[in-house]
Amino acid sequence: MMNESQTNTELMEKAMSPRLCFGRDLIEKQSAGWQNALVITMPEVWEQARPLFKKGPAHLHFVESMDQEVVEAAEARLPASGLIVGIGGGMALDMAKYAAWKKGAPFLLVPSIASVDACVTNTIAIRDKGRVRYVGFVVPEAVLSDFTLMEKAAPRLNRAGIGDILSIHTGSFDWKLAASRNKDNYDKKAAAETALLVDGLETMAGVVRQVTDEALEWLVRAYAAENRVCLQVGHSRPEEGSEHYFCYNLEYLTGKGFVHGEIVCLGVLLMSRLQENRPHRVARILEETGVRYQPADLGISKDEIFESLLSLPDYVRSESLPYSIINEREPGEELIKHMTADLEF
Numbered sequence: 001m002m003n004e005s006q007t008n009t010e011l012m013e014k015a016m017s018p019r020l021c022f023g024r025d026l027i028e029k030q031s032a033g034w035q036n037a038l039v040i041t042m043p044e045v046w047e048q049a050r051p052l053f054k055k056g057p058a059h060l061h062f063v064e065s066m067d068q069e070v071v072e073a074a075e076a077r078l079p080a081s082g083l084i085v086g087i088g089g090g091m092a093l094d095m096a097k098y099a100a101w102k103k104g105a106p107f108l109l110v111p112s113i114a115s116v117d118a119c120v121t122n123t124i125a126i127r128d129k130g131r132v133r134y135v136g137f138v139v140p141e142a143v144l145s146d147f148t149l150m151e152k153a154a155p156r157l158n159r160a161g162i163g164d165i166l167s168i169h170t171g172s173f174d175w176k177l178a179a180s181r182n183k184d185n186y187d188k189k190a191a192a193e194t195a196l197l198v199d200g201l202e203t204m205a206g207v208v209r210q211v212t213d214e215a216l217e218w219l220v221r222a223y224a225a226e227n228r229v230c231l232q233v234g235h236s237r238p239e240e241g242s243e244h245y246f247c248y249n250l251e252y253l254t255g256k257g258f259v260h261g262e263i264v265c266l267g268v269l270l271m272s273r274l275q276e277n278r279p280h281r282v283a284r285i286l287e288e289t290g291v292r293y294q295p296a297d298l299g300i301s302k303d304e305i306f307e308s309l310l311s312l313p314d315y316v317r318s319e320s321l322p323y324s325i326i327n328e329r330e331p332g333e334e335l336i337k338h339m340t341a342d343l344e345f
Contacts (some may be wrong), residue, residue: 160261
């Protein structure tokens with residue numbers, strides 16, 4: 001009988017090398033074997049995925065929210081099943097992970113878009129009173145990237161997948177800064193590994209813009225590589241820093257939901273300017289990939305941008321977030337005007 005340490009070790013090894021499957025018609029080919037399956041998705045995604053099933057699932061659940069109270073109540077009502085299948089973007093995949101975690105059930109993740117890395121990360125993002133919390137640790141049996149499904153999404157949603165790769169640019173800067181102030185330990189090898197992903201993104205920018213099968217596979221594999229580094233160092237600092245803190249605060253203040261990758265791209269641009277960290281490189285990658293990041297395109301007003309940046313230091317302190325450029329260079333009104341001068345509102 002395995003002890004808990006052995007179980008945790010095996011789970012971590014599985015997380016470090018997830019089973020990634022790529023191709024066309026994967027749902028059609030495999031769904032017939034999903035016995036007593038519970039599919040967790042969203043209505044608009046299900047409309048696109050349903051025709052790909054040879055046989056409908058035994059159970060179907062539509063995600064309404066990832067607010068903690070809603071998630072807990074929904075999970076308690078879900079039926080027992082032989083397999084949980086999450087199909088969709090971040091919310092659907094996180095809800096599937098949450099249900100699998102609570103029920104101890106095997107599960108598959110089927111991203112319908114490449115806009116977020118939730119298909120390969122192992123913790124679950126929930127909202128607690130409007131603030132992001134990460135709970136649990138789970139590993140899917142496989143991640144199925146079915147290009148037949150993913151190509152049905154609006155191209156902007158797949159281009160948005162660059163956000164959680166581009167965030168390495170600012171996240172690693174914050175990590176190194178924290179280490180220089182004796183606020184954290186910095187792993188040069190880990191940082192170098194993730195920096196190669198940003199280099200790869202720069203090379204792949206034109207392909208990402210075209211949203212080809214090659215681009216979708218590259219993004220998912222890049223997510224997995226990034227997650228592997230984060231698991232190795234035991235935290236997400238190689239790819240998460242002030243750019244994500246900006247996003248969390250903006251979502252908290254406005255109560256709005258955004259396409260994760262798009263708002264992260266805006267955060268990377270703004271924070272690279274605050275860091276004085278090659279912002280022209282960031283801007284070039286954004287333009288070449290065609291990702292939406294302008295506030296006007298995302299439904300964000302100038303007042304909301306200013307308020308989120310001005311209050312960001314207080315938010316970082318209140319949430320006890322890891323040390324970053326925000327702790328050293330608080331954005332005042334004049335600096336914010338400079339940082340946002342070329343943005344479209």
